[in-house]
Amino acid sequence: MSVSAKHITIINTGCANISSVRFAFERLGANVTVTDDVNTIAKASRVILPGVGSAPAAMKSIKAKQLLECIKNLEQPVLGVCLGMQLMVTSSEENxxxxxxxxxxxxxxxxxxxxxxxxxxRLPHMGWNQVSSVKANPLFAGIEDGAHFYFVHSFAVDNYQYTLAQCDYGSTFSAAIHKDNFFGVQFHPERSSDAGAQLLTNFLNI
Amino acid sequence: MLARRIIPCLDVRDGLVVKGVKFRNHEIIGEIVPLAQKYAQAGADELVFYDITASSDQRVVDKSWVSKIAQVIDIPFCVAGGIKTVEDAGLILEMGADKISVNSPALANPELITALYNTFGQQCVVIGIDSFFNDETNTYDVYQFTGDESRTQKTQWHTRDWVKEVQSRGAGEIVLNCMNQDGVRQGYDIEQLAAIREVCHVPLIASGGAGEMQHFADVFKQADVDGALAASVFHKSVIDIQELKTFLRQQNIAMRG
Known part of the structure; x- marks a missing residue:
């Protein structure tokens, strides 16, 4: 399916690494808005919660920008990337x-x-590792089981009921999680070559 | 399984990719963006861009190309050169770099490492180390300002101690450039890298000395490094990245497709 008419809104959390996600969607032909405006985010068709940075710094910035309630109330598809995925859960040991x-x-x-x-x-878990879906889902449609994605992290969510795909590094952990309209990926699809581009395309088609 | 990484390194000077031998006599290799694109398409796992003049002339790395690279490539890349503050690092990460690498400024101000860790997370913080084996004292010594021969100087640090120090301050990855081997294509410094590996608990990237495919196999197997960085063998098409990956896979070294 073509994604040329699709629109994506990236939340400007005030942390770095917004550009690489924006460029990845632009390479797919999507229209991209980067914003920290509550009304724009609320009206968006699809939302990205980006990440690189540390959990305490990102949460502090989200609070300072008064984005907390806005993000919690989103009902459209939301994709958290790396730290963005980690921010989606209840708490993080990272400080x-x-x-x-x-x-x-x-x-x-x-x-x-x-x-x-x-x-x-070694930690951080840094580099290209293999990802396997644990349940059928639209995010990994057309992506080969065991495809390599690029990871950079030292913290992770264990495998549990919301795990969509897993990865193994010392032990298995959640490479992707999902509940309702919220999706999160621990790896960086924007830096994961063809497999990453397919995943972002899939998100645009959800 | 986590794949070992093949990392072409592009030394940047005045907006062009250059390469010298033992850090000297730089020759122009080509334009940054087309070369970045070429390596990404050829199967490189990551790219490193070093602005080799930046630290030594008190300039911040010229950043306009960072954003251009981020627009066209879909693999991770790291930018090094003259990053002296959290603000410098933030600008480069905002333009789309995945990691920043700090070398001389971390030696001048080791607290910078922790400040970068606290702001961006450990995964962004790469420490580059230029290590020279002194055969008179039989020690590995850390050097700084290696981008400019006239300012290159030995520091007080032995390499092993500095590797431990940067980890305790929050480094997320270490690129160890073995200066004696740089650019001469006689193989990585396995002995030094294996010794550093023992005290390095973050990813370790070997740099300096790649000349043939077997050198990569040797450094992965004998020094257990996470990635191998090389420049001239790729720039001069001595080694094709896909052929290299096939060769390494045949020796049971995990590679990305």
Whole structure:
């Protein structure tokens, strides 16, 4: 299906890495709006919650921009990317260096972000790893089982009832999660070559 | 399984890709954006752009090309050169870079590493280290300002100690450039990389010395590095990335398709 007429709205959370997501959708021919305006976001047909950064910094910025209620009330398809996915759950163990308290997140999907337990492997989990869907879903339509996606993270959501796709690094974790209109991916589809472009196209067609 | 990464490195000077031997005698390789696109299409897993003049002439890296690269390529890339503050890093990440790499400014101000960690998260923070083996003292020493030969100088740090220090301050990845090997295509410094691997608990990228496909197999197998960075063998088409990946896969080294 063509995505040329599709429109996507990226929430400007005030953290970095908005551009790479915007460019990825532009390469697909979508019209892109980047905004922190509550009314624009509320009226959008599809919304991206981007991420790179730390959970405490991102939540602080979302609160400062008074976006909290707006995001919670969205009923259209929303895709959280990397940190954006982690912000979708209830809380995250990630905090400033030396602060052991967990960071409250948006609670759009139940769940907890924990520091990955990887044994002798290195953290962050950085690079291209294989992703497998655990249930049939439109987000991974046409994507080969075991396709490589680009990951950069040290925190993750365990596999649980809202897991859509999984990845293995030391132990299995949620590569993608879903509840109602909220989708989240732990990897960076905007930096995952052809498989990533297919996933973003699928999101535009949901 | 997590794939090992093949990372072409593009040294940038005055908006063009250049390459020198042992950090000297830079020759022009070509335009940044077409080269970035070429490597992404050829199967590179990631790209690194070093503005090799930036730190040494007190300039911030000329950023206009960062956004142009982000528009056309769909693999991750890292930008290095003259990033001295959280604000410098933020601008580059906003333009679409996935990671920023800090070298000399981290040596001048190690607290910068933690500030970057707290603002952008560990995954963005790459520390580049230029390490030179001194055969008189039998030590690996960290050098700074290596982009400009006239200002290149040895620091107080032994490489192993600096690797530990940057991790404790929040580094998310380390690129270890072994200066003795740089540009001469005689193979990566396996001995040094294996020794550093023992104390490096974040991803470690080998840099300096790739000359043939077997060098990549050796560094992945013998030094257990997460990625291998190379420039001249790719720029001069000595090695084709797809052939390299097939070769490494045949030796049971995990590669992306």
């Amino acid at each position: 400033d260096l030396g602060n052991a308290k967990s960071t409250p997140c948006l609670n759009l999907i139940p769940g907890e972000v924990k520091r990955m337990r990887v044994g002798d492997l």
